[in-house]
Amino acid sequence: MSTPQVVVHRDKELMAKAAAARLITKIVDAQSARGSASVVLTGGRNGNGLLAALAEAPARDAIDWSRLDLWWGDERFLPDGDPERNYTQAREVLLDSVPLDPDRVHPMAPSDGPFGHDADAAAEAYAAELTAVAGPEDHGAVPSFDVLLLGVGPDTHVASLFPELPAVYEQERTVVGVHGAPKPPPTRISLTLPAIRAAREVWLLAAGEDKANAAAIALSGAGEVQAPAAGARGRSRTLWLLDEAAATQLPRDLYPPASS
């Protein structure tokens, strides 16, 4: 697993724009090298902030949207079209404005979909979808995502893996149902840490002083059960993208002075 790299930006707006520019380059390079790219999206303010910045980015259409595979790291288990679903919010800020191939966009099932209210069955189906596209060169039952995006909760949760809850202990399955999540809604679907760690690169987004403690804990050697963000590592890169407010509690030796 790769050692976390930390980049600090002046504020959350610049962090979102810089992360969007970084993602464009990564996707373009992957498409040039392998003909397509795969990105795992995340929910929350920072995840959606990045997508909104991507929608406005001058170089946005350097991406061949028809050759981009989109997956989700987690989903709030709500009816299709619910404004609180990560998929709904991603569509509003970006996906409905770019010419994606709908067959390459893989939302997690809603609670009024083919699995009804059974989040565990919906999770199993998503795991099967991932396995179906994993190739011999991939690590286990998920494709080698080029970039897996994660927001970070103030309690250090990532995706819907919350400290000390059952899902963070999962070492076999790649996708699980989450029940009793402390962040509403209580029922969710989430990739597990083994699935997250199959990604080539994992980028963690944290802005605001309410994330300073979480970033410091996760980057100071805490265990992944107590601090799930600490276990979110990419095979070749783990990148923490912070704003200055979220970096205030980091040891100074962990990062260079914030970019302007």
Ligand SMILES: O=C(O)[C@H](O)[C@@H](O)[C@H](O)[C@H](O)COP(=O)(O)O
């Ligand atoms: O479904 C969700 O809510 C997200 O997937 C969750 O993991 C989010 O990324 C973090 O809670 C950070 O959210 P903020 O960026 O809004 O603080």
